Amino acid sequence: MQDREAYIVLNMIEGLGPVSVRRLVDALGSPQAILRTDREALMEARGVGEKLALKIVAQRDSIDAEEEVGKAADAGARIITPLDEEYPASLKAIHDPPLALYVRGRLLPQDGRAIAIVGSRSTSTYGLNAADRIAYQLGQMGFTVVSGLARGTDTAAHSGALKGGGRTIAVLGGALDRLYPPENEELANRIARQGAVISEYPMGRQADRMTFPYRNRIISGLGMGVLLVESAVKGGSMHTAEAAMEQGRTVFALPGRIDAPGARGPHLLIKNGAKLVEGIDDILEEYEFLIPAAERQLPAGQAAARPDVPMTEAETRIVEALWQEPMDVDTLARATGLRSHELSGLLLGLEMKRVVRTLPGRMVELAEDLKAGFGK
Helix, strand or coil: CCHHHHHHHHHHCCCCCHHHHHHHHHHHCCHHHHCCCCHHHHCCCCCCCHHHHHHHHHHHHHCCHHHHHHHHHHCCCEEECCCCCCCCHHHHCCCCCCCCEEEEECCCHHHHCEEEEECCCCCCHHHHHHHHHHHHHHHHCCCEEEECCCCCHHHHHHHHHHHCCCCEEEECCCCCCCCCCHHHHHHHHHHHHCEEEEECCCCCCCCCCCHHHHHHHHHHHHCCEEEECCCCCCCHHHHHHHHHHHCCCEEEECCCCCCCHHHHHHHHHHHCCCEECCCHHHHHHHCCCCCCHHHHCCCCCCCCCCCCCCCCHHHHHHHHHHHHCCEEHHHHHHHHCCCHHHHHHHHHHHHHCCCEEEECCCEEEECHHHHCCCCC
């Protein structure tokens, strides 16, 4: 058995994590040595007591790395370890890098320029639109968008990046063959074609309350920064933001209404030093030394428009205003600076293009297909 296969086996031993494996490798010399060393010698490694040593000895001989590689292949995936060139350099630098990654799609060197977007599963329309729009723009700018494929914010972030023609990486809280939520299967397929769907969990492992928080360190570790869209103070996405701080990543936060429960998490982060984000420029400014000014310009007329619908300047202004929330016609006229008769004609054209739709009470909102994939 080679070290690469040894990492796959070690990753499948329940109760054994990356930090303990690193200590064992330091003590014994290689991942292979962990799989052939007796219990007493295992216990000599710092932080490895009798209980963990017994778990290793009891499980290691029953795990077949080749069989696991075959199971991953059946699911359209492959397994990479820290010894493989494709393994992300950004993850190698964190305190507890995954021992193995199951990958559908491709991880590329350019994914080093990534931003993670996270937030509540029950995000408001405002939060969903913001996540979609910022991810769309990041995708256009050549950034990879990282998120967790959950309902709400994650789904909006992945969808926005895909619509922007960018790459996106979904980090699962369970095995690749136990996709959660199941309704995001088609989205996962699209992500695998335009990025990667990854997991550190062995085939067959169901997602649970323990796996989701643990995978958050990978979401934050893959990116240069993490944007929190909406979250309660104790929300799971706050855990990702905390992991980002521990890893030395930049933390961004989207402000919200002071009476909105989902704004409490981002506002707490802002009070504690997170960078307030009103648009993509606030993110790009943080990396001005890495990204030349010439590369910090979005394609003309594409700030908020759908890539498949041509927009005039006035139509783009309307769409940009409606990204935040639905508006009545009078408010929309003031927001865009358009005269009422001019706005009415433009809205009719946008409705024919299926970009907006009118509601009772002279309200206008973006069409449902713009929000496809947001989940519930």
